[in-house]
Amino acid sequence: MADIVAAMATTHTPGLLGWFEDAPADQQQTARNAFQKMREHLAAAQPDVLIIFGNDHLLNWPINNTPEYTVGIADEHTGPADWYQPWLGQAEKYRLKGHPGLARHIVNETGKRGLPFAYIRKDMQFDDAISTPTLWLNPDQSIPTIPITMNCTVPPIPRPERAYQVGKALREIIRKYPGNERVALIGSGGLSHEPGGPRYFRIDEEFDRAFLQWLADGDHDAILRECTLERMEEAGSGGTGELIAWFVVLAATVGGAEVLGYEPSYAWRCASGWVIWPGLSP
Amino acid sequence: MGNVERVDKTLATNEMVYYLRKSPELQRRWCTERAAVCREFGLTQPEIQALENPDPRILMDLGVHQYLVPHILRLTHGTSNVTNKHPSLTAYADAFPRETDTVLKGTKWSTKKDGDG
Numbered sequence: 001m002a003d004i005v006a007a008m009a010t011t012h013t014p015g016l017l018g019w020f021e022d023a024p025a026d027q028q029q030t031a032r033n034a035f036q037k038m039r040e041h042l043a044a045a046q047p048d049v050l051i052i053f054g055n056d057h058l059l060n061w062p063i064n065n066t067p068e069y070t071v072g073i074a075d076e077h078t079g080p081a082d083w084y085q086p087w088l089g090q091a092e093k094y095r096l097k098g099h100p101g102l103a104r105h106i107v108n109e110t111g112k113r114g115l116p117f118a119y120i121r122k123d124m125q126f127d128d129a130i131s132t133p134t135l136w137l138n139p140d141q142s143i144p145t146i147p148i149t150m151n152c153t154v155p156p157i158p159r160p161e162r163a164y165q166v167g168k169a170l171r172e173i174i175r176k177y178p179g180n181e182r183v184a185l186i187g188s189g190g191l192s193h194e195p196g197g198p199r200y201f202r203i204d205e206e207f208d209r210a211f212l213q214w215l216a217d218g219d220h221d222a223i224l225r226e227c228t229l230e231r232m233e234e235a236g237s238g239g240t241g242e243l244i245a246w247f248v249v250l251a252a253t254v255g256g257a258e259v260l261g262y263e264p265s266y267a268w269r270c271a272s273g274w275v276i277w278p279g280l281s282p
Numbered sequence: 283m284g285n286v287e288r289v290d291k292t293l294a295t296n297e298m299v300y301y302l303r304k305s306p307e308l309q310r311r312w313c314t315e316r317a318a319v320c321r322e323f324g325l326t327q328p329e330i331q332a333l334e335n336p337d338p339r340i341l342m343d344l345g346v347h348q349y350l351v352p353h354i355l356r357l358t359h360g361t362s363n364v365t366n367k368h369p370s371l372t373a374y375a376d377a378f379p380r381e382t383d384t385v386l387k388g389t390k391w392s393t394k395k396d397g398d399g
Contacts, residue, residue: 196348237284
């Protein structure tokens with residue numbers, strides 16, 4: 001059976017790729033150090049496949065149809081999408097092997113549990129949600145990846161407890177896969193920001209630091225009680241809610257997270273944070 | 283809940299931007315025959331008028347999804363090097379001066395000169 005061997009989460013702000021050097025040098029260094037630790041953690045875990053969870057940002061689906069989760073089931077993926085290449089400062093596209101066997105298993109097994117996961121067979125579009133973790137954590141694209149995009153921004157935005165329940169189901173589903181794959185889970189998104197909203201430049205440092213402390217404390221019931229969707233919306237509407245991707249990963253962990261860094265980066269118009277979870281659910 | 287709930291999910295502009303981002307041909311026509319593109323997607327006259335010289339506040343008042351507003355601005359101003367000084371961002375400073383000043387005043391991205399209010 002497959003096994004989950006690593007769990008981590010990162011901000012995916014496009015500033016980390018497209019205008020990284022506009023931030024103060026110390027913030028750039030925090031990001032570099034955090035990503036370095038995450039790459040080392042991945043190298044030690046030796047995953048055969050990464051599963052990245054991140055906001056779909058109305059990229060793969062128009063606003064009249066926004067699935068809660070969408071799985072990329074292709075043999076190979078290409079990114080970033082044309083529109084995002086200059087935005088993300090990527091003159092060249094990257095090619096990323098998929099894992100269609102496990103991806104299709106996830107689509108079908110979630111369906112049996114009443115979780116309507118959509119899928120895209122070819123030409124899934126990638127923006128910062130998938131590209132930022134891919135280019136920083138899998139820089140040579142040597143680790144096959146299953147992208148799972150989420151609706152984090154079109155009402156009704158799924159609640160954290162829903163994402164946590166989905167994460168619990170996914171943990172069981174992945175472990176039922178009839179292979180020996182070693183799987184790493186990566187949550188992509190947050191922290192506080194309000195992309196395109198009236199408070200586009202605002203960051204809620206008080207919320208961010210509380211959120212990271214809740215993760216470090218590792219009490220899942222307390223996190224779910226404290227970190228409501230309403231609180232996330234108050235911290236930055238339409239963006240902070242991307243942290244539901246972190247809740248999917250959280251569900252596969254036990255104990256506190258190791259917080260690798262935090263920067264309230266106004267240059268990147270997004271509070272940036274990075275964590276790994278040393279403890280995984282047995 | 284927050285600003286994102288002000289979206290009108292049925293507004294034609296919100297659908298149009300999805301297709302615009304995918305099509306270089308539509309992006310070209312956006313620059314040369316914007317009103318015609320808008321009519322093809324079924325936009326109302328107030329939507330077409332708002333897109334002639336896009337203002338983030340007016341677009342959101344119409345029900346454009348907040349996440350798509352910067353994309354509309356980037357269709358006009360380009361998508362490279364989108365720092366806080368990019369025209370798609372200074373448009374926000376103009377549309378939401380109070381919200382912007384409380385964050386950016388005194389920083390290298392402030393559009394206010396010393397002595398401004």
